[in-house]
Amino acid sequence: MINSEILNSLSDANKRQYDEYGSVTIYNFLEQEHAEALEAHLYKIPNYRWHGSYFPDGAGLAAQVTCVPENDDSAIMHLDLARKAMREGGFSYHFYRTTDDHARCGCAECNFREWIVSQSANSFFSGITGRTYDTANGMFVSRYDPGCFLTPHTDPDHGDIGFVYNLTRDWNPQWGGLLHFMSSDGTIGKVCVPVFNSMTIFNISGGGQSHYVSEVVAGLGRSRYAVTGWLS
Secondary structure (H helix, E strand, O other): OEOHHHHHHOHHHHHHHHHHHOEEEEOOOEOHHHHHHHHHHHOOOOHHHOEEEEEOOOOOOOEEEEOOHHHHHHHHHHHHHHHHHHHOOOOOEEEEEOOOOOOOOOOHHHHHHHHHOOHHHHHHHHHHHOOOOOOEEEEEEEEEOOOOEEEEEOOOOOOOEEEEEEOOOOOOHHHOOOEEEEOOOOOEEEEEOOOOOOEEEEEOHHHOOOEEEOOOOOOOOOOEEEEEEEEO
């Protein structure tokens, strides 16, 4: 599934970058046919599989609201709470995601889910990070519509590495939706533009670097898509 040119030529450079910065972005990551199959799959995901994901709710917990019309009032309430927390400088988020409720059917999403914990994927990632992986501690398709955001945080207790595989074509950085990694002094150390068919992997052992996704600008008329997860 991985682009054969990457397997043959870039592993040493990827490892050096991961060792130095705690993250690496690999472009043209999958063979084109697999990237295009996943992209096509995104637009076939039915509404009931999309959930508005919010933090915090009224009890300080995460909330997922299924994207059906009867939940519109609940979605507005949860968005107001998430935005209030963001304005006050607390951890908060709002974006759309799938949950792990998809029956294994042989679609492009299923194939990716199976591949990410396969021996071939394990060998590739361990060659960069120096550690082996065989378990996904969570994986989902994410969709950042205009107004979606994820404030700075780390990922304690999720595993050893996080990944974001981008599936949005021709994304302009000024639209937001960029993955930012922060340095220990609170400044921005690295910014990742969601280039189509690029994979960013990053160290989350012990929590890892603080990172966030900038808000997608209002009125844009398009969304940022990715497959996101954690491995251990």
